[in-house]
Amino acid sequence: MNAPLLDVKNLRVDLPTERGLLHAVRGIDFHVNRGEMLCLVGESGCGKSMTSLALMGLLPRRAVRTADHIRFDGVDLQTLPEKGMTALRGARMAMIFQEPMTSLNPSYTLGDQLCEALRAHRKVTAAEARDRAVHLLERAGVPQAADRMRQYPHQLSGGLRQRVMIAMALMCGPDLIIADEPTTALDVTIQAQILRLIRELQKEFGTAVVFITHDLGVVARIADRVAVMYAGEVIETAPVGELFARPTHPYTRGLLNCIPVRGKTLPGSHLQAIPGVVPSLVGEVRGCAFANRCSFVQPACAETPPYVALNDRHAVRCVHAQTEMAEAA
């Protein structure tokens, strides 16, 4: 198998706060293969958005990013000067945010904004840039694309704006797109259309996507592979089918059990809630971060659990996985 497009080892993000150092991302490893859809899933505060900003080099100024390596197509992004990152961003790595209204400039036409990215990175004429923009808008399902080029963001509905953002991300033909909750602000019928579009275009252009979401329904339907995050760590990673069929970390199991599912959950019955709340990430977290909410907690959980590979594609950060593996061997 070829080397992964993106390979991240021991990524950490620390944020100084009034109460002390907040460890938003606590040493995560993951990789994304070319043309693959990796879903980063987790609840608020688990570090999934900080991870995406760290990859793009867009963290808030006071945040501190460290890693053993963040290798993108063989180059460690940490060794790149800011100029090198700028050349990469938008051209080979693009980002789609949750709220397109805040990432589109209200005072420029869509055409200007779409063409700007391409002309900043590639030597193309204005007419070539325009043609590509119209083509991608059409491909993204924007009706009357040529006319829309003269419109401003406020003239579009939320669904259309997100289609424009997707077209914009594709302008330079990137190898990797990071999509941070791109459909969370949309209605369900529009969400299904946008997700389908992302999936189709990803396959058509062979783009790798890191898709960040809190919604397990979205994960099930769109992912190739999933990394589940909790309290700044990746606690389980597996291909999507295996994750839903054999969730192994107690947190992953808890997440899957607490949503009502048609045909599975008895209406009106008690849902299996996960008790307690996420621990504070200010200061050092000792041992397993999930231990205080876990019904399988044991003394060994006071130590940092190992990252156990159940097979070559499924890994879990839990002491129980280790004992299960030992028993099976």
Add this chain to the structure above:
Amino acid sequence: MNVDVDPTPTPSDVIALELCALTRVYQLKRGLFRTPGQIKAVDDVSLRIRKGETLGLVGESGCGKSTLAKMLLGLLAPTSGNVLINGREIDPTRREALARSVQPIFQDPYSSLNPRRTVADIVGVPLRLHQVGTHAEQAKRVKEMLDLVGMPERTHRQYPNQLSGGQRQRVAIARALVLRPEILICDEPTSALDVSVQAQILNLLLDLKAEFGLTYLFISHDLGVVEHLVDRVAVMHRGQVVELGTREQIFARPEHAYTRMLLASALTPEPGLGIPDIERALPLAVA
């Protein structure tokens, strides 16, 4: 737990809440020389909710479900039509009488709690406004209510910014219930919460309903949650109720094209099913 309300866990024949041809029109002024337009945010909606029943109201943004909720709470006057509570028409000039029977729980527990008041203060406000009991009785009732919604005693003196989202929503629920209303209008009560916390709040709503025989109007865009919680469902689209039926009817045998589209769009956590092709199946829905 003490119960001083008749517990009726199953829906009875008594109509707790009735909406008769409820309509709300918004006037639009577009520029100086154009003729003013109109939007019917809620268009001739008639519904009956039985005592002890949970009616789900589903629909997408802009369908009029929040406008409807505001009219039920007396926060917005209907353009025409009326609302009956226990068979009596609500008097828009007497909001406090309405507040005794109908209380809201809103989506965002971050903006619906006063940041300068403690948890106990916030829950006590309705009792003070309605002058229920003595000071000591009020304090006792506040404590009982907070215990009931699972707020540990140490949190009663805290401020909202010291609480998690789930705890804030528990406080909002305690405040809504402290006057012992019969009807709760829940407007997307778990949409702002993480799924693990959502399950805690849904369980709490189920428990409180069984304990107090409450009637819920449960507004949500999450069909999984609606199916879990409600007895009947009303589907709203462009201000109108396009389909009304029992949970089984709506989820197993939807009839209206819009209901079918909503159900087809819902992404259940089942890998291998892929993403539904809404555009091709139902071309009316292009964003």
